[in-house]
Amino acid sequence: MRITFIGSGNVATHMAAALKNAGHSILQVYSPNMHNAAMLAYHVGAEAISDMKDMNAEADLYIVSVKDDAIETVVQHLSAFNKLIVHTSGATSLNTLSVHTQNAGVFYPLQTFSKQKKVSFWSVPLCIEGASEEITQQLFELAHTISNNVYRVSSDQRKILHLAAVFACNFPNYLYHVSQQLLAQHQLDFDLLKPLINETADKIQSALPVDVQTGPAIRNDEQTMQAHINLLDNNPFLQNLYLLMSEGIMKMEKN
Amino acid sequence: MRITFIGSGNVATHMAAALKNAGHSILQVYSPNMHNAAMLAYHVGAEAISDMKDMNAEADLYIVSVKDDAIETVVQHLSAFNKLIVHTSGATSLNTLSVHTQNAGVFYPLQTFSKQKKVSFWSVPLCIEGASEEITQQLFELAHTISNNVYRVSSDQRKILHLAAVFACNFPNYLYHVSQQLLAQHQLDFDLLKPLINETADKIQSALPVDVQTGPAIRNDEQTMQAHINLLDNNPFLQNLYLLMSEGIMKMEKN
Numbered sequence: 001m002r003i004t005f006i007g008s009g010n011v012a013t014h015m016a017a018a019l020k021n022a023g024h025s026i027l028q029v030y031s032p033n034m035h036n037a038a039m040l041a042y043h044v045g046a047e048a049i050s051d052m053k054d055m056n057a058e059a060d061l062y063i064v065s066v067k068d069d070a071i072e073t074v075v076q077h078l079s080a081f082n083k084l085i086v087h088t089s090g091a092t093s094l095n096t097l098s099v100h101t102q103n104a105g106v107f108y109p110l111q112t113f114s115k116q117k118k119v120s121f122w123s124v125p126l127c128i129e130g131a132s133e134e135i136t137q138q139l140f141e142l143a144h145t146i147s148n149n150v151y152r153v154s155s156d157q158r159k160i161l162h163l164a165a166v167f168a169c170n171f172p173n174y175l176y177h178v179s180q181q182l183l184a185q186h187q188l189d190f191d192l193l194k195p196l197i198n199e200t201a202d203k204i205q206s207a208l209p210v211d212v213q214t215g216p217a218i219r220n221d222e223q224t225m226q227a228h229i230n231l232l233d234n235n236p237f238l239q240n241l242y243l244l245m246s247e248g249i250m251k252m253e254k255n
Numbered sequence: 256m257r258i259t260f261i262g263s264g265n266v267a268t269h270m271a272a273a274l275k276n277a278g279h280s281i282l283q284v285y286s287p288n289m290h291n292a293a294m295l296a297y298h299v300g301a302e303a304i305s306d307m308k309d310m311n312a313e314a315d316l317y318i319v320s321v322k323d324d325a326i327e328t329v330v331q332h333l334s335a336f337n338k339l340i341v342h343t344s345g346a347t348s349l350n351t352l353s354v355h356t357q358n359a360g361v362f363y364p365l366q367t368f369s370k371q372k373k374v375s376f377w378s379v380p381l382c383i384e385g386a387s388e389e390i391t392q393q394l395f396e397l398a399h400t401i402s403n404n405v406y407r408v409s410s411d412q413r414k415i416l417h418l419a420a421v422f423a424c425n426f427p428n429y430l431y432h433v434s435q436q437l438l439a440q441h442q443l444d445f446d447l448l449k450p451l452i453n454e455t456a457d458k459i460q461s462a463l464p465v466d467v468q469t470g471p472a473i474r475n476d477e478q479t480m481q482a483h484i485n486l487l488d489n490n491p492f493l494q495n496l497y498l499l500m501s502e503g504i505m506k507m508e509k510n
Contacts, residue, residue, distance in 0.1 A: 068479065091471075091479050110447055112454055112469055114462075119454065125447045151447060160441045161448075163483045164434035168448045169455045170470030171500045172427035177464035177507060179419035186415045192365055192380045192406060193416075193423045194460050199367055199374065200424045201456035205449055207369075209432035214367055215425030216346075224323065224346050228418045237506075241499055245426045248496065252432060 001142060002058060004028040006074050007065035008040040010113035011088050015063065018121035018146040020044040027059045057081040061142075063107060068092050075100045084135065090127075090162035093155035098131045105130040105139050108158060109147075112169055121146050127153035127161065178238065210252060217249035256397060257313060259283040261329050262320035263295040265368035266343050270318065273376035273401040275299040282314050312336040316397075318362060323347050330355045339390065345382075345417035348410035353386045360385040360394050363413060364402075367424055376401050382408035382416065433493065465507060472504035 001024050005012050008031040016026050026046040031037035034050040041048035049055060055078075062081070064074050065088040078085050079101040086107040087097060097104035106129040111119060126143040128150060130136030136152065143150040153161060176197060180190045203212045216224035225246055232239045256279050260267050263286040271281050281301040286292035289305035296303035304310060310333075317336070319329050320343040333340050334356040341362040342352060352359035361384040366374060381398040383405060385391030391407065398405040408416060431452060435445045458467045471479035480501055487494045 068476070091482065111451055112458070112467075114458065114467060117458065123450050125450060127447075149446075149450070151444070153443070157441055157443055159482070159486060160437055161443060163486050164437040164443075164448060165451055166470050166483065166497075167430045167437070168434035169451050170468070170472065170504070171430050172452075173455055173459070173464050173468055174500060174504050174507065175422045175426050175430075176459050177468070178503070179423035180459075180464055182415055182419040182422070186412055188408070188412055188416060188419075189406070190463075191404075192382075193419060195378050195380060195404070196366055196420055196424050197427075197456050197459065200428055201452050203367070203369065203372065204428070204431050204435075204452065208445075209428050209435055212367075212369060213425070213428055213432065215421050217425065221323070227346065227414070228421065231414060231418050237503065241503065242421075244496055244499060245429060248433070248492065249425065249429050251492075252429065 001025070001060045002027050003061045003063060004030070004055065004059035005040070005046070005063050005065060006030045006055075006078070007063075008033075008036040009065060010115055011109060012063070012065040013040055013043075013115060014113045014119060014121060015065070015088065015107075015109060015146075016040060016044045016046075022145040024145070028055060030055055052077050057083065059083060061086065063088060064097075072096055072100075075104075084138070086139065090158055090165065093159070094129050094131060095155065102131050103135070105135050106155070106158065107139060107143065108153070110161065110165060122148050125149040125151060127151050127158055129153060129155060129158070178241075213249060213252060215249070217246035218252070220250065256280070256315045257282050258316045258318060259285070259310065259314040260295070260301075260318050260320060261285045261310075261333070262318075263288075263291040264320060265370055266364060267318070267320040268295055268298075268370060269368045269374060269376060270320070270343065270362075270364060270401075271295060271299045271301075277400040279400070283310060285310055307332050312338065314338060316341065318343060319352075327351055327355075330359075339393070341394065345413055345420065348414070349384050349386060350410065357386050358390070360390045361408075361410070361413065362394060362398070363408070365416065365420060377403050380404040380406060382406050382413055384408060384410060384413070433496075468504060468507060470504070472501035473507070475505065 004027045005016050026044040028047045029037050029041040030049050037048035037050050062078050062085045068089050071087050075097050084103050086105040090108050094106050108127040110125040124147050126147040128139040128143050130139050259282045260271050281299040283302045284292050284296040285304050292303035292305055317333050317340045323344050326342050330352050339358050341360040345363050349361050363382040365380040379402050381402040383394040383398050385394055438445055
């Protein structure tokens, strides 16, 4: 397919590279920041533009990968081309596009991307949705050229998925930060915890989290929990967080 | 070394196998449950016993790997042998042993073990502490026969380490459970989140968590956070947890 990207962030960068690799043509890359547009365009052999007026109607597909609250403005502009438009957002419903065009869909990769770190796109779950069955089928085929994990996910389901990803990714990363800070305050190397962090994520690849829960809360080990609360005496916020998480874990046991 | 294990749980099982593999002799394995003692003893070519009276004084080292609140009772019994005794607990100070014998130390593996799942012991951080410099040196050498990651960690530091491990391992696993439950309630496959969970743990192997934090809270994206809170309307506990975690992440940004 001939594809134009609106946006040059982490998602656009990884997705454009995967599509280019799979033999698709990337025609244009738009970013309000010309430097960013040029960086990505160079890598995928596309034209860089920083003014929406320079965007042409020659692509078969326009992939909108911008901040959630900027999606609608972009679509209003693009709908005049009468071509297929998709966004890549987990938190935005298909409706945000389809009020402006029926030629609309969603192409949401469920992964956390950093510009510095390579990710194999083949293992990235791609969640697709089309305004019609024909579009869904078209996106399904396109998705399969870059990923082995393609799922049909409705807008309502995608909202839940996005929320679940916050619990499974953003919140654990914050807890890694808390533990790293605790270690640093006591001259301990964060490397000490890294094998444990990896193994914890690895365990649930083949088991349900509830079946591999460990730690004082699931054992109802009140003595250890009290000792931990005492260690956090100078940080009421973390005490509160510790208590709430432990309460959740103790409920887990009862189910 | 000639080693006897008191306890036959996950830690004892993995550690005894690693020590046996490294050429040490496991003499006896004690568990109050004879079946459990026999299972481990069989694997490492040791004698299984379920009565402490059957334990002999022939070992150079006694590794106490029992529940935290049972450690002291075991040590009272063992101290008569006048041999080196270590425990494997993250939350128990060296002092619990050394009030009974000066021939004491700690041999704490910082990893989460399941009986079903193999773990390469070489990558497990081993935290050691001795009641004397001579014992510390002896444990350091022993530790290096089974792990590449050996750290000298004081009892005070080990308490912090254990607390940090709860934040970095037990709590993230609970959050995986929350996300798995959210997906299941909406007919979504937990497999969808697994690559994301792996990548999140993988990212902090080479970056500080604060530098790779993503999600609505770190972007101060109030609209998305409000939408998530609304989605959790039937679960005040998770709403509360979501708010507290997000508050922590927003503070993180300010530092």
